Amino acid sequence: MTIKTIIRTAIASVVTAGTLIGVSACGLGGDAASGSSDDTVNIGVIYPKTGQYAQYGKLFQQGFDLAVAKVNKDGGVKGKKLGLRYYDTQSDAKQDAAVAPKIVSDKSIIAVVGDYASPASSAASPIFQQAGLVHYGFNNSAPTFTDTGDHVWTPQIGQDKYQKTNADIVAKKAKKIAVVYIENDWGKQAYRYFKQEAEKNGTQIVYESSYLPDSTDLSPILIPARDAKPDAVVDIGYGPDGALVINTLRDKLGYDGLYFGGQETKEFLDLAGKNAEGSIITGSFSATGTKDAKAQQFVKDFKAKYGNNPGNFEVTAYEAIIDLAYAANKTEPTREGIQKALQTVTDFPLYQGNGGTFKFDRQSRRADNIDPILLIVKDGKFEQYEG
Structure with a gap:
């Protein structure tokens, strides 16, 4: 819709x-x-x-x-x-x-x-x-x-800018990727922008799948994602979704490759725990990295x-x-x-x-x-x- x-x-x-x-x-x-x-x-x-x-x-x-x-x-x-x-x-x-x-x-x-x-x-x-x-x-x-x-x-x-940045960093780190994204208006639009930029960059998408917003078990779509042998897995979704994706990949499916996904929230860190380590996220603010005086205040x-x-x-x-x-x-x-x-x-x-x-x-x-x-x-x- x-x-x-x-x-x-x-x-x-x-x-x-x-x-x-x-x-x-x-x-x-x-x-x-x-x-x-x-x-x-x-x-x-x-x-x-x-x-x-x-x-x-x-x-x-x-x-x-x-x-x-x-x-x-x-x-x-x-x-x-x-x-x-x-x-x-x-x-x-x-x-x-x-x-x-x-x-x-x-x-x-x-x-x-x-x-x-x-x-x-x-x-x-x-x-x-x-x-x-x-x-x-x-x-x-x-x-x-x-x-x-x-x-x-x-x-x-805009998501066009976000997903260009996302696709560009993915292209620097991986040649073949598997992508999963949330099945709603935002997720589908964001993935369209990401896919356009990935194709421009020459990144090969070896597997893609959407998932429902209320999903609790993503193994059925992540098993083929893992089996496609990507250099990285990309998730386009919200914080809880990102945690579910990486926890399933790491704890259930034995995937130990690069992961681009999650959100800059405490909830993502809490839900993903040690599995969040190394996750790369496209955002707009860094509490620890900002050099702007008013932002630091x-x-x-x-x-x-x-x-x-x-x-x-x-x-x-x-x-x-x-x-x-x-x-x-x-x-x-x-x-x-x-x-x-x-x-x-x-x-x-x-x-x-x-x-x-x-x-x-x-x-x-x-x-x-x-x-x-x-x-x-x-x-x-x-x-x-x-x-």
Whole structure:
């Protein structure tokens, strides 16, 4: 199912149910604990607090909460406090489409961030677009994400860029590879980009297979992957999937070759354990490798509050709130002010990659100078990898 099909289905189901206004479904009411007075402006957050992606929602919320605390400590936005209104959508397209009108009707909300998955986010985008409310899809790497309209923006690196970097490092290390990927809209699109780049590089794909998102036993597809005698196995999926792939390969199938897969999360390290060692991952942030002063301070503050280093998901969530607060302070803390700033400001603070600043390409509404980095698991930790 394509993103466009998901959007049409989700919106149609909401309209049919008669719930476009005043959504009351469980989890969609919004948590207004962060602020609702006249001296507060809010950012709406659509994210998976519960459901299959809840582990990412937890990481996002850590970044969000740390960012809003910093913004308010530094004076807020044009004399007003910044608050967050959380909406648990489980990163489900139907729930995103259902909650979007409720967010639009809350005039204290000056912008929206989220969701985790691009198809879910894209189901809400048309509603935000029609209302003139900026939708800031900070985690949405689908290259088509911003196609909905001029109020849909993302600083996230596109999968086309991610998979080029991924394919290039694979080509340096292996001539023959086996590839497995998650069977969903994101996974299929990401694999198409990877395969295109791998073919350009002359890398031979000797085996390929998809797997279902809720798979618990991948032996049936990994046995033929191993038997194809690849120089490396590549997994295009999420953290738990990456752990299941490498654990199956190492513990059950005796594969001891190169592995490209997993995600920069504590969960991946915990689930994969010793098998994670040597895994090479394409990401956008290294807590131990960043040379940027503000990013180093973020790492210090994050570790002081939560007891561990942040990864890619935490930093992108943190940066999303910092970006929008910066936009509001550059113009005004209104829906119109946020849109104007995203169109005109050229020095948004950048925490990812090599740090510095970034700006948006006004036509694509994507950040124009953020590139992926490589990470490797070494001694149970993620380190920046130069290849």
